[in-house]
Amino acid sequence: MMIKRRDLLATGGSLLAGAAFGALLPRGSAQAHEYDVGKLKVEHPWTRAPADGEKNATFYAFLHNNGDTPDKLIGVKCEKFEKAVIHGDPKNLSAETPIVLPPKSKVTAAPGGVYVELIGAKKHLEVGWGLEMTLVFEKAGEVVIDAAIDAPDAKHAHDAEAMERYEKAHNKDTSGPKESGHEGHQGHGGHGGHEHHQPEKKTESAN
Numbered sequence: 430m431m432i433k434r435r436d437l438l439a440t441g442g443s444l445l446a447g448a449a450f451g452a453l454l455p456r457g458s459a460q461a462h463e464y465d466v467g468k469l470k471v472e473h474p475w476t477r478a479p480a481d482g483e484k485n486a487t488f489y490a491f492l493h494n495n496g497d498t499p500d501k502l503i504g505v506k507c508e509k510f511e512k513a514v515i516h517g518d519p520k521n522l523s524a525e526t527p528i529v530l531p532p533k534s535k536v537t538a539a540p541g542g543v544y545v546e547l548i549g550a551k552k553h554l555e556v557g558w559g560l561e562m563t564l565v566f567e568k569a570g571e572v573v574i575d576a577a578i579d580a581p582d583a584k585h586a587h588d589a590e591a592m593e594r595y596e597k598a599h600n601k602d603t604s605g606p607k608e609s610g611h612e613g614h615q616g617h618g619g620h621g622g623h624e625h626h627q628p629e630k631k632t633e634s635a636n
């Protein structure tokens with residue numbers, strides 16, 4: 430089962446409405462798209478989908494270490510790709526090396542900075558949907574996350590403008606069924622490990 434990113438967002442209310450009506454998106458709104466593992470928090474994991482005709486994607490997120498000891502992102506597993514390579518040295522982005530998370534810090538993996546390369550997509554990744562991945566931290570261990578699949582030229586997580594351009598260019602509407610976001614997400618539970626991930630249950634009703 431795949432979850433449709435937009436459906437998940439729809440459960441947060443305002444973001445989808447904002448996108449649909451072309452209004453400014455509420456940055457840092459009440460909806461949570463984050464995962465806790467030990468003292469770490471993975472916030473807004475997202476990918477740039479492969480460009481047309483290409484097979485590689487990139488993965489980004491905000492990585493918070495609220496603990497007193499350093500940790501490292503040492504592995505990424507994603508069954509939709511042949512392999513993942515972590516480029517964690519901001520001074521040498523071509524090197525293959527873990528992303529270091531100093532204590533009490535936030536490290537941003539983003540275009541132009543540290544990132545994870547997802548190599549060899551086994552099938553087409555639908556922009557607007559979610560991608561299940563497992564992040565492996567040296568001390569905190571593993572966490573299953575659902576990364577947003579953003580447009581190949583997205584500048585940041587959930588770049589709605591880039592997604593809109595992508596949809597226009599590909600002549601499709603990825604907004605999907607409006608009523609089933611929650612259930613679609615529950616369907617994800619079959620893979621296990623999602624009990625920690627219930628952002629839609631925490632969101633406040635859109636008054």
Ligand SMILES: [Cu+2]
Binds near residue numbers: 462472473587
């Ligand atoms: Cu997010």
